[in-house]
Amino acid sequence: MALGFEASLGDSVVTTKLDAIVNWGRQYSLWPMVFGTACCAIEFMSAAASQHDISRWGAEVVRFSPRQADLMLVCGTVSYKQAPILKRIYEQMPEPKWVVAMGACASSGGIYDNYCTVQGIDTIIPVDVYISGCPPRPEAVLDALMKIQDQIKGESVLKDRHKDFKGILD
């Protein structure tokens, strides 16, 4: 995700300062794309509603178009039937992008250890933060958001992320 001409500047003062300012911007304007499939999506609704208010972290601009979003929240069980769609949507999101697996199902298949359920979405797309719980409480979603923000802080505009990932559908 090197931004362009600055890549040629290498690891200099210019780019480290640039990192700081770009990351600051990215951290507080994450636009989530909610890939809500099941029960966990209901808890995401609560995280977005007034009581927990996700906008305190600057992430309230929920986009349903992957092309306008940079944070994918997978809320719910992903079945094998769903898997190609998940992958397609992930690919439609422009870089840089981050992925949160919300709940036991998205993280590992959860209680559904069976013929139709993908045993964790990290077999299909790369995941940055996992949230445990079935379903996780809304606070846990906010916690994951903060973890992503922390992670962004340490990133560099010079390095590409996850280009080597190979999932079961690749």
Place this chain on the structure above:
Amino acid sequence: MNATALEKIQAAFPEAAVSIALDTAVVAVRPEKLIETLTRLKNERDFKFSLLLDVTAIDYLEYPAVQEARFAIVYTLRNWQKNLLVQVRTPVHDPDAGVPSVTALWDSANWGEREVYDQYGINFIGHPDLRRILNHWQFKGHPLRRDYNIRQGQICYETDSLEKEIKARLATKGVSQSMMEDINTEIMFLNLGPSHPVTHGAIRILTALDGETIVANVNEIGYLHRGFEKTAESLTYNQVIPLTDRLNYCSALMNNIAYVKAVESWLGVEITERTKFMRVVLSEFFRIQDHLVCIAANLVDMGGLTNYWYLYNEKEASYDLISRLTGARLTSSFTRIGGMYRDFYEGWEADMDHHIKNIEKGVSDSLKLIAKNRIVHDRTQGVCIMPKEKALSYGYTGPCLRASGVPFDLRKDAPYYNYESFDFEVPVGTTGDLYDRLMIRFEEIFQSIRIIRQAMKAIPEGPIFVDNHAVALPPKSQVYGKIEGLANHFKLIFEGVKTPPGEWYDSFEAANGELGFHFVSDGSGKPYKVKVRPPCFYIMGGFHEMVEGAMIADTVINLGSINIIGGELDR
């Protein structure tokens, strides 16, 4: 089922073996008599079974008692006027040859039979569109057969194009390939979903458009198929309860209650009065929650975000009570066979009072915004109509059926848990349009509040578990103090509650309609088979009838108005 009805059925079908299981008359017929029997049950004046509730199959491969054939098919029918339930069953000797399809009699058979084909591999002769419905099209084998390994997942690389199906649907509307190639006719295909904000989950709505008007529509479901039925077969009866939370996750506790009620009825366990009242209070409270989410989301689809805050905030507040009571916000798992996990906590009455007052206020505020709102009226009245006859034929139940003018509600027509002694009304619509579906949910919220208030006044003190330790766990003092108590506890946990061998169907008026469970027991502590009769599944089966002829924007709010919940739809 009363005795005269049973006699009538036996008299009408002398060659069939008629027996009774709970409230259901079970008619076992020869395969060649199947269509005749079902036709007569549907059409004859004495029977008039206008609702085909469910179709399912049973694989007897590992069943201890010897059966005539490996597979059997069961049709569950209901006469809603007289409250009669009948199940017609027939052996299937050769699944590849199969049995004749009943799609000509009931439209609900279309999806019902497709599911049986998908899960059991039984063919239906004459079915117009027999293909997989829950599993993906690249799937090999039939997962609910006993010899299919539960862990054998199969990867899907591509989604089905559905081109053939939509073209076939277009042809029924008089639009053929040659006509489409005509320069003057441009049919455009548009997918809504599987991942799209309107779908509130994952459903694929494929439409063929003329301008903005929908000419033909085909829907694909199964994106949230999580193998409920297969998983339940390897769990004890009590272990299945957490799975039921995840059917209709907007009203998890209602599913818990419906499930244990079905098991208890077969066991012949009479739960305590207090438990009955607890279940009534909690079902109605969750019915309210379900309707709140449905209406809130529906109004957002319509463009009224303010309503969302009025309604959703009350739901969010109710979580205080729910989590205080059950320990969880969403997935409650609060019932046990023979009782409830815990009694109400001290001071719950005040909390409940407070919440229902706020809900009343929130709902009234929201109603003020829409009741006389011209935009809402124009967008909903006379739009996406589901006529009464069609609704019955597609197997509609619950608010969607009542919106079409059929006053059928299990709480009134086949009351359980003392519902007959509560004073409440069942709102019924007139035309079956979007407006009716929306307003019925509003009214049901007020009626549920009425029931809760009455139940709170009348709830007696007493135990919440039955005093029967073949079903309920013994008190801890006995478990730790006596060897019998310990053995009892151990057996119940490890082996599960033993049910007598047999098959039965039991139903419950859930927020979306009739939630039924068809069980097959082999006498052990684990169900040999559980089939859920999900209200959503059949409602979605008739979706195309409502939206063909309507606009895209209507489709969006129509999907919201029928309250499709993926967990229940695809199980």
